[in-house]
Amino acid sequence: MSRALAPILDHVRAEPSRTWSIIVTIYGDAIVPRGGSVWLGTLAAIFQRIGLSDGVVRTAMSRLASDGWLERTKAGRNAYYRLAGKGEETFRRATAQIYSRTAPPFAGHFEMILAEPAARPALEAAGFGSPAPGVWVAPGGTVPPDGLEGAVRLSAGGDAAANRALAARAWPLDATGAAYARFLDAFAPLRAALDAGQTLADLDCLVARVLMIHEYRRIVLRDPVLPAEILPQDWPGTAARALCAQVYGALLPGSERWLDQHAVDADGAPLPPGPEVWRRFAA
Structure with missing residues (x-):
């Protein structure tokens, strides 16, 4: 050997x-x-x-x-x-x-979804992380999963430090x-x-x-x-x-x-x- x-x-x-x-x-x-x-x-x-x-x-x-x-x-x-x-x-x-x-380029913002707990498996599979209960984020351009009836979709972002801090809370980096x-x-x-x-x-x-x-x-x-x-x-x-x-x-x-x-x-x-x-x- x-x-x-x-x-x-x-x-x-x-x-x-x-x-x-x-x-x-x-x-x-x-x-x-x-x-x-x-x-x-x-x-x-x-x-x-x-x-x-x-x-x-x-x-x-x-x-x-x-x-x-x-x-x-x-x-x-x-x-x-x-x-x-x-x-x-x-x-x-x-x-x-x-x-x-x-890694894809950053679009400058996050996709944010407010959803019920039942949506967790589908959102995780689609690449979303969760910085807080019921809140899900992913880099801009990420396609949300189907079947999110009643969910609220937003766009969120900040300066470089704020974006890194959000990512650190959303994923176990x-x-x-x-x-x-x-x-x-x-x-x-x-x-x-x-x-x-x-x-x-x-x-x-x-x-x-x-x-x-x-x-x-x-x-x-x-x-x-x-x-x-x-x-x-x-x-x-x-x-x-x-x-x-x-x-x-x-x-x-x-x-x-x-x-x-x-x-x-x-x-x-x-x-x-x-x-x-x-x-x-x-x-």
Whole structure:
């Protein structure tokens, strides 16, 4: 195992992550671009490098299949798992957020909605935050959800300091910023090692890539991705995305080479490469 990978494994083992959650990351990051189905042995090889047993992986796969996220087929004694229809739209949205979503420009005002508590799930899903009970705000231009009968819609804003203060009350930016800072602390040594010319084995490239995206997605999927003008100064999310993009690009050749050689479908054929992975973090 490369010296650069060991600290990452230590970091992941110290976090309250579960095997099934890492499997979801593997599918979204590496398997879905190649068609969505893979031999269980391919996943077992990845998890052996992480340090998890085949039994733990099989249990997690069975749980995901029981919950409707994966579909299981067999060819002889070999099991293959494909992403089920339930997960396709979820994976599509998550992919857009993780690899492509950048902060929009600030329109200079907030959309403000006064709504009943029952509207909370729909407003949160649409990207609105709440600075006070019954009050919801989002950067100007955010499209409110349907079904807000009786809600009052306003436009609000102030100077730069007031806008930042409103955003800080509406969204848990302190917690999100702290999570990004921990991500930077965990993966900056890997970037430094790669910058210094340290090379990783192809499987180590894939493991590092998957674990980095696993940690990153746990933050970014909860991040409202607000315009820079209303975020705190020196927002760590900006540096985290830059690090993730740089390291991801460095790990892609080796990790994709390992998948080319080891990832097979239910017919025993190599999974075809997914060209879209080379365009990730480009925007």
